[in-house]
Amino acid sequence: MSQLFIVGSRGIPAAYGGFETFAEELSTRLAARGQTVSVTCEQTSEDADRPDTYQGVNLLHVPTPDHALRPILADLIALWTCYHRGEPGDVVYLLGYGVGPFAWPLLKGLHAKEIEVWLNPDGVEWRRSHWSWGARLYLRFCSWLLPRHVDRLICDSTAIRARHLQNEGVDASHADVIEYGAPIVQTDDLTPSVRARRDQYLRQHDLSLGEYYIQVGRLVPENNLKLMIRAVSDPRVSRPLLIIANRDSHNGYYQTLRTLAADRGASEQVVFGGTVYDQPFLQALRLGAYAHLHGHEVGGTNPALVEAMGLGSLILALNTRFNREVLGRAGLYFGKSVEGLVRRLQLADRFSDTTIQEHQRRAVERVRSHYNWPRIVDAYERRIWNTATRPRPAPEPGPRRNAIRLDEPDGR
Numbered sequence: 210m211s212q213l214f215i216v217g218s219r220g221i222p223a224a225y226g227g228f229e230t231f232a233e234e235l236s237t238r239l240a241a242r243g244q245t246v247s248v249t250c251e252q253t254s255e256d257a258d259r260p261d262t263y264q265g266v267n268l269l270h271v272p273t274p275d276h277a278l279r280p281i282l283a284d285l286i287a288l289w290t291c292y293h294r295g296e297p298g299d300v301v302y303l304l305g306y307g308v309g310p311f312a313w314p315l316l317k318g319l320h321a322k323e324i325e326v327w328l329n330p331d332g333v334e335w336r337r338s339h340w341s342w343g344a345r346l347y348l349r350f351c352s353w354l355l356p357r358h359v360d361r362l363i364c365d366s367t368a369i370r371a372r373h374l375q376n377e378g379v380d381a382s383h384a385d386v387i388e389y390g391a392p393i394v395q396t397d398d399l400t401p402s403v404r405a406r407r408d409q410y411l412r413q414h415d416l417s418l419g420e421y422y423i424q425v426g427r428l429v430p431e432n433n434l435k436l437m438i439r440a441v442s443d444p445r446v447s448r449p450l451l452i453i454a455n456r457d458s459h460n461g462y463y464q465t466l467r468t469l470a471a472d473r474g475a476s477e478q479v480v481f482g483g484t485v486y487d488q489p490f491l492q493a494l495r496l497g498a499y500a501h502l503h504g505h506e507v508g509g510t511n512p513a514l515v516e517a518m519g520l521g522s523l524i525l526a527l528n529t530r531f532n533r534e535v536l537g538r539a540g541l542y543f544g545k546s547v548e549g550l551v552r553r554l555q556l557a558d559r560f561s562d563t564t565i566q567e568h569q570r571r572a573v574e575r576v577r578s579h580y581n582w583p584r585i586v587d588a589y590e591r592r593i594w595n596t597a598t599r600p601r602p603a604p605e606p607g608p609r610r611n612a613i614r615l616d617e618p619d620g621r
Contacts, residue, residue, distance in 0.1 A: 211245075211298045211299050211300055211593050211594075211596055212245040212246070212247060212295070212296070212299045212300070213236075213239065213244060213245070213246045213247070213299070213300050213302060213589075213593055214246075214247050214248075214249065214269075214291040214294075214295065214299065214300065214301045214302065215232050215235070215236055215246065215247070215248045215249070215302050215304065216249045216284060216287040216288060216291060216301060216302065216303050216304065217249075217284055217287070217303050217304030217305045217308075217329075218231070218232040218248070218249075218304055219250070219251045220232075220248060220249070220250025220251055220252075220268065220270075221233040221236065221237075221248050221250065221263055221266065221268070222263060223486065227331075227389075227511070227512040227513075228304045228305065228331070230512055231304070231389055231512065232248050232304065233248075233263075234390065234582060235585075235586065235589060236248050236266040237263070237264040237265065237266055238582060238583075238586045239586060239589065239590065239593075240264060240265035240266045241264075241265060242586070242590065244590065244593065245267075246265075246266050246267065247266070247267040247268070247269050247291075247294070248263075248266055248267070248268060248269065249269045249270075249271050249287035249290060249291070250268050250269065250270050250271065251271060251273040251279075251283050252270040252271060252272055252273055253273055253275065269287070269290055269291075269294070271283060271286040271287045271290055272286065273286070280305075280307050280308075281307060281308050281309075281311060284303070284305075284307065284308035284312070285308060285311055285312065285315070288301065288303075288308070288312060288315040288316075288319070289315060291319070291324070292315055292318050292319055292322070292324075295319065295322060295324040296322075296324070297322060297323035297324065298323065298324075298596065299324045299325070300324070300325045300326075300327060300593060300596055301319060301324060301325070301326045301327070302327045302328075302329065302363075303326060303327065303328050303329070303355075303359070304329045304331070305329070305330070305331055305334070306328060306330050306334075306348075306351045306352055306354075306355040306356070307334070307348065307351060308351075308355075309347065309348075309350065309351035309354060309355060310350075310351070310354060312355070313358070316358055316359070320360075325360040325361070325596055326359045326360055326361075327359060327360060327361040327362075327363055328355055328356055328359040328361070328362050328363065329363050329364070329365065330352060330355075330356060330362065330364060330369065330373065331365070331508065331509070332369065332507050332508030332509055332511075332531075333352075333369075333372065333507050333508070334348050334352070334507070335348035335349040335351075335352055336431070336507050337429060337430075337431050337507055338430045338431065339429050339430060339462070352373075352377060353377045353378075356373055356377055356379045356384075357377075357378070357379065359383075360383065361383050361384075361385060361592070362379055362383060362384040362385065363385045363386075363387050364384060364385065364386050364387075364509060365386075365387070365388050365389055365509040365510040366386065366388065366509035366510045366531055366534050366535065367386050367534060368509060368530045368531050368534050369508075369509035369531070370384050370385075370386050385592070387585060387588045387589065388510045388515075388535075388579065388580055388585060389510045389511075389512050389515055389580065389585070390515070390576075390580050390581055390582035390584070390585040390586075391512070391515040391516045391518065391519035391576055391580055391581075391582070392516075392519055392582065393519045393520075393521075393573055393576055393577060393581070394492050394496070394519060394520050395496075395520075395521065396496050399489065399492070399493050399496065400489070403489045403490055403493050404493060406490055406493070407490065407493035407494055407497055410482075410490075410494070411497065414451070414480045414482065415477070415480075416449060416451060416480065418497045419497060419498075419499055420448055420499060421448055421449050421450070421451050421480075421497075421498055421499060422437075422441065422448055422449070422450045422451065422498060422499060422500050422501070422502050422554075423450070423451045423452075423453065423494060423495055423498035423500075423501055423502070424437060424450060424451070424452050424453065424454075424501070424502045424503070424504065425453045425454070425491070425495070425501075425513045425516075425517070426453075426454060426503075426504075426505060426511075426513050427454055427455065428452075428454045428455060428456075428460060428462050428463050428466065429462065430462065431505065431506050431507040432504050432505050432506075433504030433505075433506065433527060433545065434452065434466055434504065435465075435466065435469060436504060436545060436547060436550060437450055437502055437504060437550070438450070438466060438469050438470050438473070438475060438479050439469070439473065439547045440547050440550040440551050440554060441475060441478050441479060441554075442470065442473040442474065442475030442478055442479070443547070443551045445551055445555060446478075446551060446554050446555070447558070448499055448554075448558070449477065449478045449479065449480060450478065450479050450480065450502065451480045451482050451494070451498065452466075452479065452480065452481050452482060453482050453483070453484065453485050453491065453494065454481070454482075454483075454484060455483070455484045456481045456482075456483050456484075463481070466479075466481075467481065482494075492516075492520060495516075495517060495520050495522060496520055496522075498522065499523065499557075500522065500523040500524065500525055500554075500557055501517040501522040501523065501524045501525070502525050502526075503517065503524060503525070503526040503527065503532065504526075504527045505527065505529075505531075505532070506527050506529050506531075508531055509531050509534075510531070510534075510535050510580070511531070511532075511535070514526065514532065514535055514536065515535060515576065515580045517572075518535075518536065518539060518572040518573065518575055518576045518580070519572075519573065519576040519580070521569035521570070521572055521573045522569070522572065523540070523557060523560070523565050523568050523569060524536060524539065524540035524541070524568070524572060525540060525541045525542070525543055525550075525553055525554070525557060526540055526541070526542055526543075527542070527543060527544075527545070528542035528543060528544055535575075535580075536572070536575070537571070537575055538571055539568060539571035539572040539574075539575050540568060540572065541553050541556065541557060541568075
């Protein structure tokens with residue numbers, strides 16, 4: 210049986226971001242089906258006592274130096290670990306392309322051992338403005354280079370796949386679309402203790418149940434938090450905004466957002482709630498909101514958006530190709546003007562209970578039909594099985610096989 214190595218996250222259990230949540234969900238669900246899965250985990254001097262397994266998943270701890278190039282070095286060490294532990298027919302699944310040309314010798318070594326390499330390119334990382342121009346040029350080069358030298362490119366949306374086909378010259382025959390998943394959770398699923406914690410949290414932040422907007426995601430310019438702050442500070446908008454994100458005092462953008470809210474007299478309208486990794490508690494906060502604001506503009510199937518849909522949230526999303534593909538007709542869309550967002554918020558405030566319930570129903574149905582974890586794990590399991598049972602050709606880095614889509618069980 211093939212072993213799947215997942216490389217490129219900080220590790221599991223998830224305590225950082227989207228890749229970590231994805232790695233945890235995919236690995237534990239595959240392990241529950243009897244698959245052999247290992248996840249490489251970054252290990253610092255403070256992580257010496259971490260366990261070697263988690264819910265049936267092998268945890269491979271890789272020493273991670275505290276260095277500006279930590280992500281690249283961590284991925285290189287992780288790939289080296291996979292090279293030494295892997296066997297013919299195994300699969301190394303790399304999340305993100307930041308390791309770029311430095312991975313080339315290891316890719317050749319993995320292919321020489323008849324170990325396949327898959328790549329999840331995530332979104333359009335090189336377009337994020339928080340990177341320097343030099344870093345953006347490097348990431349742009351990586352997004353062109355690495356997909357050409359792996360066995361399979363697994364994109365989380367058709368829009369991301371199309372980008373790589375058109376702009377990076379990736380061969381369509383080795384580019385798949387397998388989305389992220391999300392659980393379907395209702396208010397009745399919350400335990401009394403989680404509800405009590407949620408209610409206490411809201412009181413601490415002077416928020417009322419059902420009377421606030423929520424935004425979940427990193428404090429980066431591409432998530433359009435300035436736009437949201439300007440909109441909720443408008444006197445025509447009555448509900449405050451709860452931002453669930455890291456409020457590190459060393460984060461310059463966080464300080465910029467706090468200053469913006471203060472300058473607009475909206476310090477009470479904008480609540481920086483910090484990071485929440487406790488999933489039941491985060492679900493409770495989301496279920497308690499009137500609506501979910503999603504301003505992400507760089508990426509494909511964003512986990513925060515899919516999770517909000519699985520909760521049956523009323524969603525207002527930035528009008529991008531990626532968000533339209535995921536949300537469909539299950540929410541409202543806004544542009545990048547403050548006035549446009551204010552009007553959308555006013556419209557949502559006037560919705561009747563029937564209209565809100567219809568949007569919520571559509572969101573849940575899209576998760577049930579397109580973004581449910583069992584369906585997604587089925588697609589990965591089919592791909593792993595195909596890898597394990599296929600006759601082994603002479604190893605050679607590069608594209609192979611036909612693309613698989615979730616709605617086509619046999620990949621044709």
